Amino acid sequence: MERTIIVGGGHGGAQAAVSLRQEGYEGEIVLVSDEAHLPYHKPPLSKTFLKAGGAAQLLRPESFYTDNAVELKLETRVAEIDRRAGLVRCDDGAAIEFSSLILATGASARRPPIAGADLENVFVLRNMSDAERMRAEADDASEIVIIGGGFIGLELAHTLVGLGKQVKVVEMGQRLLARSVAPVISAYVLDRLFAADIDVRLGAEVRGLEQAGARAAAVTLAGGERLGADMVVLGTGAVPSTGLAEAAGLAVDNGIVVDHAMRTADPRIFALGDVASFTHWQWQKPARLECVQNANDQARHAAKAITGKETDYRDVSWFWSDQGSTKLQMAGLSMASDRTILSGSPENDDLAVYHFDRDRLVCVETVNRPGEHMLARRLLAAGITPSEADIADGKDALKALLGGPAQGRSA
Numbered sequence: 001m002e003r004t005i006i007v008g009g010g011h012g013g014a015q016a017a018v019s020l021r022q023e024g025y026e027g028e029i030v031l032v033s034d035e036a037h038l039p040y041h042k043p044p045l046s047k048t049f050l051k052a053g054g055a056a057q058l059l060r061p062e063s064f065y066t067d068n069a070v071e072l073k074l075e076t077r078v079a080e081i082d083r084r085a086g087l088v089r090c091d092d093g094a095a096i097e098f099s100s101l102i103l104a105t106g107a108s109a110r111r112p113p114i115a116g117a118d119l120e121n122v123f124v125l126r127n128m129s130d131a132e133r134m135r136a137e138a139d140d141a142s143e144i145v146i147i148g149g150g151f152i153g154l155e156l157a158h159t160l161v162g163l164g165k166q167v168k169v170v171e172m173g174q175r176l177l178a179r180s181v182a183p184v185i186s187a188y189v190l191d192r193l194f195a196a197d198i199d200v201r202l203g204a205e206v207r208g209l210e211q212a213g214a215r216a217a218a219v220t221l222a223g224g225e226r227l228g229a230d231m232v233v234l235g236t237g238a239v240p241s242t243g244l245a246e247a248a249g250l251a252v253d254n255g256i257v258v259d260h261a262m263r264t265a266d267p268r269i270f271a272l273g274d275v276a277s278f279t280h281w282q283w284q285k286p287a288r289l290e291c292v293q294n295a296n297d298q299a300r301h302a303a304k305a306i307t308g309k310e311t312d313y314r315d316v317s318w319f320w321s322d323q324g325s326t327k328l329q330m331a332g333l334s335m336a337s338d339r340t341i342l343s344g345s346p347e348n349d350d351l352a353v354y355h356f357d358r359d360r361l362v363c364v365e366t367v368n369r370p371g372e373h374m375l376a377r378r379l380l381a382a383g384i385t386p387s388e389a390d391i392a393d394g395k396d397a398l399k400a401l402l403g404g405p406a407q408g409r410s411a
């Protein structure tokens, strides 16, 4: 019996089913998802979904799963992996044997230990049910406080202010997105929030939520300030959903530990996407990335490994975030960066930050420069490092580097 079970119907899980068939896999594929919906696009949930109404956009139409013999078990949770018996047990009582198992269980919202964080008008945003609940509540809310200034919280701030709400963001750090972007971009993002009439408190510690019956009425800060709220959103990050793997004795260290082909120490079991911890080729240290690119590309590599065409995961990481009308895009990893070059200017709403590790290009962050983002991805994939003059000359010079011989600039 050849059967691959995929646990999790998010971006990575759905792509794994697609890629397995594309790689010619002829065994059975069973995709088990605890959500009620067919796999859908998550990024719009903090952007257009709240505004536009209607249903989420599906990753693939329903016919894809029937045409490709992918059995979907929705609203079903895998409760246990029995490695000795080579099967998973689901919460509906089913026990399903596997020859290969893919864990694409993603991440769940981090709930900080704040008094009142479980009150009924306190929300997190990880999936469509969260977004639907939030949309219903937001209709009647006028004052909304978002705790945490990460990508999702800030996207939501723009979306909710666009719906006519008064929005405040409370961030503990001294700058926004401090672990993800260069200071000049943090400052630009802050400026855009202010320009949209969003109140942002940096260096602000939340003491607790003031309770009125079963609801939060305000967020109180360590300094004593009270921010009135009829809706509170926790945008305080995510934790990888590693419970199944841990219980099955697989190595977990800020994510399920996998090798270059997304395989755990058990050769039948793979993990990918938000839940996987792997050695990133650029950084040479364990990394866990929360972005669509990583989930999709890792799914492609897992499918190759399962079909006997093992490859190294060395794809260029990339990510985007829409902050109101601002398009932020990142290619590569900035963790290894020790030097940056700025191109463009915040005043013109058009800039890029090139990050270098010694002489090697490792990451490019762009604001409203989608064309340059695409070029950056190609430069990183080809191992080409542009000079300061190339960067100053802009897109044509970068294109020329890709078109012609790299002439001493290859890293």
Ligand SMILES: Cc1cc2nc3c(=O)[nH]c(=O)nc-3n(C[C@H](O)[C@H](O)[C@H](O)COP(=O)(O)OP(=O)(O)OC[C@H]3O[C@@H](n4cnc5c(N)ncnc54)[C@H](O)[C@@H]3O)c2cc1C
Residues within 6 Å of the ligand: 007, 008, 009, 010, 011, 012, 013, 032, 033, 034, 035, 042, 043, 044, 045, 046, 076, 077, 078, 079, 104, 105, 106, 107, 125, 126, 127, 152, 241, 244, 272, 273, 274, 275, 289, 290, 291, 292, 293, 295, 318, 319, 320, 321, 322
């Ligand atoms: C609101 C929001 C906005 C985002 N915006 C962007 C963006 O702009 N750009 C970008 O690159 N990325 C964005 N992301 C991140 C991106 O969506 C994730 O990185 C991506 O979804 C990861 O895919 P995944 O398959 O690893 O996990 P997920 O897509 O989260 O899927 C995991 C699935 O597994 C299910 N599951 C977990 N445990 C079990 C179990 N035991 N049994 C059955 N099912 C289980 C979960 O319910 C979930 O459906 C955003 C995420 C969110 C939540």
